[in-house]
Amino acid sequence: MDAKKAVRVAVVEQVGYREWTEELGSDREWIIQTLQSDIYAAAQKEAAGYGGFVLPIRYDIMLLISSNMGVQEHARVLDAIAGLSRVKVRMASYCGVKPLDAVERAWKALRSREERLIYERCEGEEYTAIAHIDLNNVTAITRAEGPVRTYYEVMDLMAKISKVAEEIGAITQYLGGDNILAVLPLNGSVEETVDMLLVRNDLKAGIGIAPTARAGLALAAEALHEIRSKINPGPLVVKAQ
Incomplete structure (x- = not known):
């Protein structure tokens, strides 16, 4: 980028x-x-x-x-x-x-x-890069551990991801369920950046890069769908506009 x-x-x-x-x-x-x-x-x-x-x-x-x-x-x-x-x-x-x-x-x-x-006006071109991070097999985890313990596990995960995000200048947000959003820095490789955010090996992420946040989120959702459906096996898939 x-x-x-x-x-x-x-x-x-x-x-x-x-x-x-x-x-x-x-x-x-x-x-x-x-x-x-x-x-x-x-x-x-x-x-x-x-x-x-x-x-x-x-x-x-x-x-x-x-x-x-x-x-x-x-x-x-x-x-x-x-x-x-x-x-x-x-x-x-x-x-x-x-x-x-x-x-x-x-x-x-x-x-x-x-x-x-x-x-304040931007000096360069405006873009948004967003990762939609998802925990594998959350339905099975919830059935086994119940909704509250699963929620605690996701919150612990959120804390770990947020600590890495702060170090690299990203912003994270919990979206509910097992879904975590990360607004990514635009320097370097987004794949390498998101790989740092995947703090466990049972995580995957769809990444969207677009001129607007809404478009970036839509692309990230498309990428995540491809991973889930094994059209494009992850853990990372990038889509750009």
Whole structure:
């Protein structure tokens, strides 16, 4: 992957969120969880229309993988969130060869600047590389160990993958079930990068490379399907647009 290519990531912050939750009293968690779900759903639906994908890192702080989304498209996602949020909402969007670098730059901007929407243009071409990581035979594991123990096993796996991801500048997110997403750095070989993330020999990954996050995810899902169906046996398959 050409080093001039960079992934765009926006950080969305609900300002004063903790203070708002504390005003709700002790019988509040169901209210918080319901609102968080509504905001996430609205953000994800709006972002998908422009090729983006939302990662609810803390719910009061979300990441928008937004390569090739313009200022107005970011503003519409921000408006969708603000329309439901009970507090002020801000967004900063930056690029980086490593997704984690883009996040850190965006977060620094939110801490040091006052604008509602901060958007820095990329110096290079915007792309997204995404790995969809999957645990082999999870259905059999769940039948043998039950849903809770299987969940604990996947969370342990998530922690190990995330530690490697941090070291290489990737971003990881748990998608439910046994599915883990990794937004990859765009320097070097994506195959070598993902091979580092496969911390156990019973993992596989479909990798998608595309101008937008939504397209990258679709390609990663196609690649993973080929591995599962043995059309293109893994553990790694790459599809690029």
